[in-house]
Amino acid sequence: MKLAVHDIVTIAQRRSQTYDMLIGIFMTLPDESFLKVLFSDETFHFFSQYRQVNHPSLTKGIDLIFSFLEKNKNAVSFEGKDRPHQLIEALAVDRTKLIRAPYQGSLRAPYENQYRKGLKSSNLQLNLKRIYQDSGYIPVHSGDTMDFFSIQLDFIRVLILKMLAQPDSLKELIHLQNQFMSDHIISWIKEYTEAAVSHAETDFYKGCLYFLEGFLDLESGYLKELDQDR
Template sequence: MPDHKHNTRIALWRGNIYGFLTEAFIRLPNEEFIQRITSPQMQTFLEQLQKLDHAKVRKGIGMARDFLNELGSENNHRIMEELAVDRTRLIRSAGKGKLRAPYEGLYKKKEDTHTIILSVKKFYKRMGIMPISYANDSPDFFCTELDFMKQLCLMEAEAQNGLSDIKTIEREFLNQHLGSWIGDYCSAAGETAKTGFYKGLLLILEGFVELEQSYDN
């Protein structure tokens, strides 16, 4: 018989990781952001994340933790500026240089952007989900797609019936959308990032999505 409690714990843990990645990229670095990433809770979360069996995830965690461990003796204002500039470079100013901004439509060569956005929106509508950044950004923005996966994981954890249907949607969305392009963005953005924090996050993101897709193969 299926171990429902175990499956619920796994779904919640996966949802927490998607949520962590969404928040880490979508939030502007400020005092609250610094306090959050340097908190004991964050250290505990990264220690748990370290247990995932993926080289990129482990390497990314090491880079992020090395950066965070150096913050104790640094000026928070300077660190906030450094992180803010790096985040803008990777996400909002990416299209101005060689790095393409993190929108699926900019990374799929065989499909036009309009078709991709329509397909993504169909997934959201099908599940009745409005992802966190959907109202302020394009449906194919990477944080929007990450938050959609987070909400699917939470739905999976709460599901009594139709669990296989939710898992099918997760697999389809990863293979057709998020997992089909995010690795290309992370690899390119990793070469552009200047801080160990965002370099590490990009590796964690890339490795975690690869790990997610491997579970379904």
């Protein structure tokens, strides 16, 4: 069913928020501010909306996240001298192990070149650099190579924001998102998330990995259909 421009733009707003949330979750080193956002009503509402979507990975991920929040709600205190240091440390260690220092080398880091067999890294980096430059995109995490997962997610997020600012260019921007999702993100991210889940120590990051996998699976199908309809 072909969507009207208004519907595409409305959905785009939600999509950009979701990418922003996922990038924030995985790229922020947990601290007290992180916990305040995590245990906020806004975060609960955000995941509750996706809980209504019929997708096994999303459901599994959100259930794990909600279980984590329920189990730890009494351990979080932001008053006086009682600070949730143990919870912050557990999350920080888990996040670092999964994203920045994969566990004992048995988990490959979330870079496309680590998961695409027969792909020369230098060619991949040049190709991604060209794609980003052609779209006027400047990676926010300049210390990482072009194939780092958060940079690829952020690129899609920026293209979605362009849709909101340039509705006359919807066709081209949808095609670019679909092509990039198909050629790059979706071709390797599931292998990473499935491997990372077995190494995650906290239900929070296990849940987020499942959520990431499910959301990107939905995105891939949505973009394909949208691209064909335009």
